Amino acid sequence: MRADRLVAALLFLQARGLVTAAELAAELEVSERTARRDLEALTASGVPVYAQRGRGGGWRLVGGARTDLTGLTSPEVRALFLAAGSSGASPELRAALRKLLRAVPEPLRPDAEAASRARIVDELDWSGTAVTAADPHLAELERAVLDGVRVRLGYARPGEEPAERTVDPLGLVHKAGHWYLVAGTGDGLRSYRLGRIASVEPTGEPVRRPAGFDLAAAWRSLAGRLEDRLLATAVTAHADPDALPVLQRLFGGRLRIGRLLGDGRREIEAAGPSLEVLAAQLAGLADRVEVVGPPAARAHLARLGRALRSRYEEREDATTP
Structure with missing residues (x-):
């Protein structure tokens, strides 16, 4: 592309000071005529390039002008x-x-x-609600990572009250709409979801950074452990064809669609962190998905069915005149 060639010509002038059209042509692997046109194009575009005529002449940047550009194409x-x-x-x-x-x-x-001007980011879904809430502690943690300062976090695991822990902030990762802090602890590297952080307090102490730490490699390791927990078990089921799009949205890459059965249904396998979670996710598709194994998943679905029936039959009896 000519624009890339003009940048290369500019950087060559900057490096050499004075160049001839022949030298530039050799550098860019073009004809002298093309190189001369490129130099004239630089002049026409406002770059302070001028031709020095006569013996020992050539082209140079006026007054030793320089560009801060680092060779971007x-x-x-x-x-x-x-x-x-x-x-x-x-x-x-x-x-x-x-x-x-x-x-x-x-x-x-x-x-x-x-x-x-080619891209916009719209954080609202079609109902006008923000898809992901802003993380109020993101800026604080960015500063801590860049400044290399240890912090005390108030961190709440699901269903628990916030607990205080002191960590070495090493990097931030954005994954599937959520921010995570990768930090060093007394028990090794850990990840903390920013949406669960209740407070951040810099300690003023320097971060202890592991030798050779690489954020990308650390995140791959941490994400692999999390994925192992998310895929700890699986259930098999027979699904009606019209249930497959719903199942694909529900499970994504955790769904495997198998062979076509004689009754027109598909054999599927869905993975998740526990049989209880999988049973709860599939309960809403009871008329279109039949779980066939393992037996513990079928037993949990049966318990869910009895609990739902008991609750809603009692309410129906209470409201009947």
Whole structure:
């Protein structure tokens, strides 16, 4: 792409100071005529390049002018502005993009401007409700990670009151609509969901960072442990064909669709953290999904059925004149 070539020409001028059209042509692997047109295009676009005529002449940047650009290509500029330029970007990020746009050479600006307007982020579902609530402690934890400061967290596991723990914040990960803090503890690396953090208090003590720590590798390890817990057990069932889309939305990658049965139903296998959780998830599809194993899952569904029948039959009797 010509825009990429112009950036390469600019950086070559910056590195060499004075270049001839022949030298630039060899560097860019183009003809001298093309190299000369590129140099003229840089001048026309406002880059302070001028031709020095005569013996020992060539092309140079006026007054030793330099660019802060580090060799970004047109696709790279487009990808950067597309990723960071959405309507959901923070005011600080949008301000940084405006400054970066002024530093981008003229030939690359149309791509950058188009990419910055090409994406929006809408955090509301169709009912007008935010899909994920803002994490109030995200900014505090970002500072702690960047400053390398240990923190005391008030952290509440599901169904429990918040408990205090002191951790070494090492990084933040966004996964499936939720933020997680990866932190060092006395028991090794742990992850903490920000939505369950009740308080954050910096201790002023420096973080103890494990030697060779890599956030991506640490997260893969932690996520693998969590996935193992989420896939601890499975049930098999026979499902009506019209139930398959519902099951796919409910279980996603935890659903395996098997062979077609003689009665038109499909054999399925659904994985989850426990038989009780799986039974509760499938109970609402009782008329379209029949759990066939293991026996403990069928027994739990039977108990759920008896409890539902007892509750709602009692209410119906109480409200009948």
